[in-house]
Amino acid sequence: MFAQVYAGVMRAVWRGSVSFGLVVFPVRLFGATRDRGVRFHEVHRVDGGRVRHRRVCSVCGAGVESSEVAKGYVLPDGRLVMVEAEDVAGLSAGVEPTIEVVQFAGVDEVDPVLWGRSYFVEPERVAVGSYVVLRDVLVRLSRVAVVRAGLRGREVLGVLRPRGGVLVLQTLVWPERVVEPGFDFSGVVSGGAELAVAESLVESMTAPFDGSVFSDGYGERLAGLIEAKAAGAAEVPVARAPEETGGGVDLLGALRRSVERVRSGRLRREGG
Amino acid sequence: MRSVWRGAISFGLVTIGVRLYTATEEHDFRFHQVHREDGGRIRYKRVCQVCGEEVAYADIAKGYELDDGRVVVMDAEDFDKLPVNTDHAIDVLEFVPVEEVDPIYFQKSYYLEPDKAATRPYVLLRTALERSGQLAVVKITIRQRETLALLRARDDLLVMHTMLWPDEVRKPDFEFLDTDVEVRPQELKMASSLVESMAGSFDPGDFSDDYTVAMQKVIEAKAEGAELPERPEVEEAGEVIDLMTALERSVEQAKTARGGRSAARKPAAKKAASSGSSGSSGSSSRKAPAKKKAKPA
Numbered sequence: 160m161f162a163q164v165y166a167g168v169m170r171a172v173w174r175g176s177v178s179f180g181l182v183v184f185p186v187r188l189f190g191a192t193r194d195r196g197v198r199f200h201e202v203h204r205v206d207g208g209r210v211r212h213r214r215v216c217s218v219c220g221a222g223v224e225s226s227e228v229a230k231g232y233v234l235p236d237g238r239l240v241m242v243e244a245e246d247v248a249g250l251s252a253g254v255e256p257t258i259e260v261v262q263f264a265g266v267d268e269v270d271p272v273l274w275g276r277s278y279f280v281e282p283e284r285v286a287v288g289s290y291v292v293l294r295d296v297l298v299r300l301s302r303v304a305v306v307r308a309g310l311r312g313r314e315v316l317g318v319l320r321p322r323g324g325v326l327v328l329q330t331l332v333w334p335e336r337v338v339e340p341g342f343d344f345s346g347v348v349s350g351g352a353e354l355a356v357a358e359s360l361v362e363s364m365t366a367p368f369d370g371s372v373f374s375d376g377y378g379e380r381l382a383g384l385i386e387a388k389a390a391g392a393a394e395v396p397v398a399r400a401p402e403e404t405g406g407g408v409d410l411l412g413a414l415r416r417s418v419e420r421v422r423s424g425r426l427r428r429e430g431g
Numbered sequence: 432m433r434s435v436w437r438g439a440i441s442f443g444l445v446t447i448g449v450r451l452y453t454a455t456e457e458h459d460f461r462f463h464q465v466h467r468e469d470g471g472r473i474r475y476k477r478v479c480q481v482c483g484e485e486v487a488y489a490d491i492a493k494g495y496e497l498d499d500g501r502v503v504v505m506d507a508e509d510f511d512k513l514p515v516n517t518d519h520a521i522d523v524l525e526f527v528p529v530e531e532v533d534p535i536y537f538q539k540s541y542y543l544e545p546d547k548a549a550t551r552p553y554v555l556l557r558t559a560l561e562r563s564g565q566l567a568v569v570k571i572t573i574r575q576r577e578t579l580a581l582l583r584a585r586d587d588l589l590v591m592h593t594m595l596w597p598d599e600v601r602k603p604d605f606e607f608l609d610t611d612v613e614v615r616p617q618e619l620k621m622a623s624s625l626v627e628s629m630a631g632s633f634d635p636g637d638f639s640d641d642y643t644v645a646m647q648k649v650i651e652a653k654a655e656g657a658e659l660p661e662r663p664e665v666e667e668a669g670e671v672i673d674l675m676t677a678l679e680r681s682v683e684q685a686k687t688a689r690g691g692r693s694a695a696r697k698p699a700a701k702k703a704a705s706s707g708s709s710g711s712s713g714s715s716s717r718k719a720p721a722k723k724k725a726k727p728a
Contacts, residue, residue: 169601180625180681182674191535195599196576199505201477202494207502208481210491214464218471228473231465232650239470240653242462250645263626264633266534271583271592272454273635274537279603289674291612296622304626305633313642322535325603329534333643334635336456340432340542340588344550357559360443361526365565368527370536370579370597373570377577378596380513385495388503410445410552417443 172278173310175256177319179293184286186258188310191277191327197381251312258308258319258328266303269318272337275330280319294321356414363421435541436573438519439549440556440582447553448546449521454590455540460646519572521591523582526565532581536594543582543589553589560584621678628685 173188201210214223229241258280282290297303297320304319308328316331434450441447464473477486493505545553560567561584569580569591579594672680 169603180629180685181672181677182681183677189601189603191601191603192595192599193601195596197495199493199495200502201491202502202504203479203481203484203486204490204492204504204506206479206481207494207504208479209494209502210477210486211480212475213478214473215476216466216469216471217474218466218469221466222476223466223473227467228464229467230462231470231472232460232462234650234654238654239465240650241465241467241470242649242653246649246653247646250642250649254642260629262633263630267530268633269534270585270635271534271537272540272585272590274534274592277535277600279601279605281603281605282607284607287607287610287612288614288618290607291614292618292622292674295614296619296626299619300623300626302626302630307638314640316638316640320534322533324608325605327535331635332455333638333640335639337635338432338452338454338456338542340452340454340544342542342544342588344545344547344553353555354558354562357555358563361559361563361565361567364443364523365526365528365563368531368568370594373524373568373579373596375577375579375596377513377572377575384509384513385503385505388505388509389497389501410555413444417445421443 169279171281173256175258175309177258177260177280177290177293177306179260179289179304182289182293183257184289185283186286186290187281187283188278188328189281191279195378197378197385254309254312254314256309258306258317260304260306260319262305263297263300263302264305265301266318266320269303269331270337273331273334275315275317275332277330278328280326280328290326293319294324294326297321297326353411353414356411356418360414360418360421363418434544436519436571438521438571440521440523440543440569442523442552442556442567445552445556446549447556448549449543449553449589450546451541451543451591453539454542460643460650521569521571521580521582523567523569525568526560526563527568529564529566529583532566535600536579536597537581538593538595541591541593543591556582557584557587557589560589615675618675618678621675621682625678625682625685628682 169189171187172190174185175188176183176185202208203210214225214228215221216223229243232240232242234240280290293304306317306319306328308315308317308330310330316333318329318331319326320329321327432452434452436451437449439446439448465471466473477488477491478484479486492507494502495505496502543553556567559565560582567582569582571578571580571591571593573593579596581592581594583590583592
């Protein structure tokens with residue numbers, strides 16, 4: 160019954176080209192991810208009718224058609240600037256549907272704070288040769304391509320990297336959007352004994368990363384609840400038992416006991 | 432900065448009180464919908480499609496549409512039945528080497544600030560992560576949704592990256608993956624030298640969002656009633672050459688460009704824009720080293 164949530168027909172979201180030096184080849188982009196969160200609609204409780212949103216002007220009170228709507232930007236002094244579609248059309252004029260390689264770098268040089276959305280890059284039939292050369296070279300040199308790409312009329316910063324035979328375009332947040340925190344706490348250097356035990360705790364809890372081990376407990380319970388309601392019998396899922404916490408005072412002791420627990424298998428990977 | 436979440440990391444039996452702060456700003460310009468005629472802010476009136484009546488907020492429930500078209504109406508008390516993880520915990524599940532996590536999973540990033548009393552274990556975990564080159568895989572509940580996330584040492588801080596669930600990443604089933612593609616060794620070699628000649632360390636400071644700057648200008652111009660910035664010219668495509676020739680010429684150009692200190696990374700257009708000229712987001716001068724484009728046959 161959740162077919163609509165999980166079914167994912169891949170449809171190209173973008174067509175354009177990759178330019179790598181003077182090599183230019185046509186490609187298509189596909190969204191690499193999907194939101195599988197359960198999607199609800201607003202409904203009228205009384206009759207189950209779908210709720211529609213009608214635009215109403217808060218000044219004149221009249222219903223407003225979408226053609227009568229402009230974008231409003233409030234200046235710091237409170238004045239309103241109305242921006243029309245044709246005002247911003249010019250901003251996209253120079254943005255070409257191109258993924259332009261501007262440099263190559265090591266993937267570990269990209270601060271993960273910057274990672275944004277991912278797209279799979281598919282070569283058009285004529286471009287398979289060029290695509291494969293770029294992909295294979297990135298694999299061999301362990302590099303990623305830093306690109307500027309024109310997507311939806313806007314230029315975005317991104318990285319092209321090989322992933323299982325396919326090039327992935329992953330957008331980056333514009334670096335100027337990264338907020339520097341400036342927290343005020345002194346970097347207390349931790350004692351040697353604590354650090355040694357902490358490191359052995361990290362080590363004993365280390366495993367190869369396999370995302371499929373983990374599951375979205377809430378999502379599963381919600382799906383179960385909807386199913387139960389659809390069948391007319393609302394079952395109550397079982398609540399999660401609280402876990403033991405503590406050890407805030409005696410740090411070293413807590414660390415030691417943690418290591419013991421992990422070794423004896425009493426701390427599991429999946430707590431939910 | 433305002434914290435968006437408050438809770439504690441539980442790492443084995445150690446508890447570390449922390450606050451989360453969003454690490455990136457999402458919206459550059461926040462526009463409202465306004466009525467063009469009088470500038471009035473647009474509000475939404477909720478109307479029921481079945482009875483046509485305006486619906487008060489209290490009379491709205493959540494509906495889930497089944498595949499057969501039936502709608503399951505969920506009331507607040509239905510959601511109350513769901514056990515929600517409210518213990519405000521960031522549970523460390525395991526540790527993984529940094530290079531094992533596919534960046535495709537990354538979503539939002541948060542800075543973690545330790546509570547006063549928790550500075551010591553915080554620094555300890557941060558140091559242990561840094562020295563071991565590991566990331567902590569954690570589970571956290573934010574706005575009632577369980578999320579998989581990673582804790583990472585970044586400078587003096589712990590950063591948390593929320594992740595997609597594995598089944599939220601699609602599998603690309605592209606046809607070309609099943610075809611045998613012959614790559615000529617000379618092409619690969621030439622492509623390698625092109626990559627090498629365009630290689631450099633990634634400095635995020637080299638890049639900025641020209642669109643936002645241009646948008647700022649549009650708003651300023653409109654505010655003053657001035658004319659809008661001109662549209663930049665669009666570059667035209669060049670001759671058609673084959674892949675090998677394109678690679679060779681690219682290497683030459685990249686090497687020449689290197690002489691003038693990585694022209695590829697510092698687009699001239701950006702400087703022009705920031706020094707206040709009206710030619711905003713020009714893309715034509717940013718094309719170095721690829722001045723002439725070519726489509727391989």
